Amino acid sequence: MTMTKRQTLFFAPTNKRLARVIDTTSPTAFRRSVQTIKRGGVTLKEKRALVLAQNRARAQLNRRNLSQNERKQFTMISRMRLPKITRR
Numbered sequence: 092m093t094m095t096k097r098q099t100l101f102f103a104p105t106n107k108r109l110a111r112v113i114d115t116t117s118p119t120a121f122r123r124s125v126q127t128i129k130r131g132g133v134t135l136k137e138k139r140a141l142v143l144a145q146n147r148a149r150a151q152l153n154r155r156n157l158s159q160n161e162r163k164q165f166t167m168i169s170r171m172r173l174p175k176i177t178r179r
Contacts (some may be wrong), residue, residue, distance in 0.1 A: 100136065100143070100146055100147050100150050101147065101150075102178045106136065106140065109128075109136070109137060112124055112127050112128060113128075113140055113141065113144050115144050115148055115168055117164055118164055118168055120166040121144070121168045121171065122171065125141065125142075125171070125173065125174065128141065128174070129174045131178070132177045132178030133174050133175065133176050133177050133178060134148070134176065134178050134179070135176055135179075138174075138176050140172065141173050142173065143169070144168070145168060145169050145173070146167075148165040148166075148168040148169045148177045149165075151165045152165050152166065152169070
């Protein structure tokens with residue numbers, strides 16, 4: 092019986108372009124990332140990457156040593172509406 096390693100939310104990016112575009116340092120930066128992706132049409136892969144970024148922000152809220160400002164920013168990112176898939 093072998094134990095398998097569970098993958099966490101925080102793993103290396105699988106798509107370098109999306110890793111460069113999506114920024115979760117602030118709600119404004121995340122909004123700008125969404126607008127950049129939305130400009131060319133949203134694919135399923137891009138939507139998944141945005142959802143993953145939001146899930147990471149939600150996971151950060153479980154940390155105890157966040158400042159009030161960081162907590163507020165991660166909350167805003169996790170509540171933001173994401174665009175629909177418009178491209179195949």
